[in-house]
Amino acid sequence: MAVTRVIYTQGSVGLSGLNAGCTWFAGSAITGAGVVLSGVQSANFTSNSPKQDVNSFGVLGAINKVQVEPSTATMELALVVNSGNGADTWLSGLVADAIRATPSGITVTSAGIGQLTQAILTSFQLEASVGAIPTLNLSFEGISGAYIAAGTAPTSATSAVVPVSTPDSFGTIYWNGTASGCPQTVRASWEMPIERINCLGSPINSPTIFSRPPGTVSFSAEGCDPGMFSSTSFVTGVKIGPFRFVASNVQETTRTSNMAVGEAMSTFNITSESTALNSTVTSNNT
Numbered sequence: 001m002a003v004t005r006v007i008y009t010q011g012s013v014g015l016s017g018l019n020a021g022c023t024w025f026a027g028s029a030i031t032g033a034g035v036v037l038s039g040v041q042s043a044n045f046t047s048n049s050p051k052q053d054v055n056s057f058g059v060l061g062a063i064n065k066v067q068v069e070p071s072t073a074t075m076e077l078a079l080v081v082n083s084g085n086g087a088d089t090w091l092s093g094l095v096a097d098a099i100r101a102t103p104s105g106i107t108v109t110s111a112g113i114g115q116l117t118q119a120i121l122t123s124f125q126l127e128a129s130v131g132a133i134p135t136l137n138l139s140f141e142g143i144s145g146a147y148i149a150a151g152t153a154p155t156s157a158t159s160a161v162v163p164v165s166t167p168d169s170f171g172t173i174y175w176n177g178t179a180s181g182c183p184q185t186v187r188a189s190w191e192m193p194i195e196r197i198n199c200l201g202s203p204i205n206s207p208t209i210f211s212r213p214p215g216t217v218s219f220s221a222e223g224c225d226p227g228m229f230s231s232t233s234f235v236t237g238v239k240i241g242p243f244r245f246v247a248s249n250v251q252e253t254t255r256t257s258n259m260a261v262g263e264a265m266s267t268f269n270i271t272s273e274s275t276a277l278n279s280t281v282t283s284n285n286t
Helices: 087-098
Strands: 013-016 023-025 040-048 052-054 064-066 072-080 106-110 114-129 135-144 171-175 183-191 194-197 208-211 216-223 235-240 243-247 251-258 267-274 279-283
Touching (some): 072 114, 087 114, 087 279, 114 208, 183 235, 216 235, 235 267
Antiparallel strands (some): 040 072, 216 267, 235 243, 251 267
């Protein structure tokens, strides 16, 4: 029997279905077709329809299996940080929509994998390390949409030159004081949980989705210079590629160090936190 497969060259990930009034960047509301994300490395789609068994006296098995909670669906994406598709605008817009009183939501489509409707960004993480390409990881929650078939596999080499960030030009680390020495890795994470609210008598799979502020923001810097441990400085923001992500009212939460036989040197790690509502994502050029 012949087997049909889907591979990455047939895939694409797009953000579309922008609702009127969804502010994406710099106060402008757009309702166009959206963007196709550039530099996608992986996409993971999960759909969950919770069911509950109903048992009864005198019956060995369940007499029914019913759904009492809304179905959930998630999409997790991993991208290399690059300047394609107006990257400095769509991430800002996703964050702005997620913290609205009533998020508009979008449609996230990964051809050949799955689709989310009324999708809301629930978390993202930017990371840059020595010896590795900076990455951006995104997590969305929404409602499972229609399956979109993968595209036709290319029959000849195709490419488009897109500026990709590298460790030597990743950007800037913002410190609350004097910059600490020789960072090897920096991570910036943003999280905004959501909740589905339903009403008695309403369709189970038609809930209203709300965010649950204030959410959290965390920064982590790992390095190999004792200055990172002896200093009282901690990270309050980063510039990585086209993204500028900063927060206010940041406070240090942990400071650790490690030394071991056989290692070139000791390592130091500083973690700081704030709330998602105290953070902003803008263009690197801002």
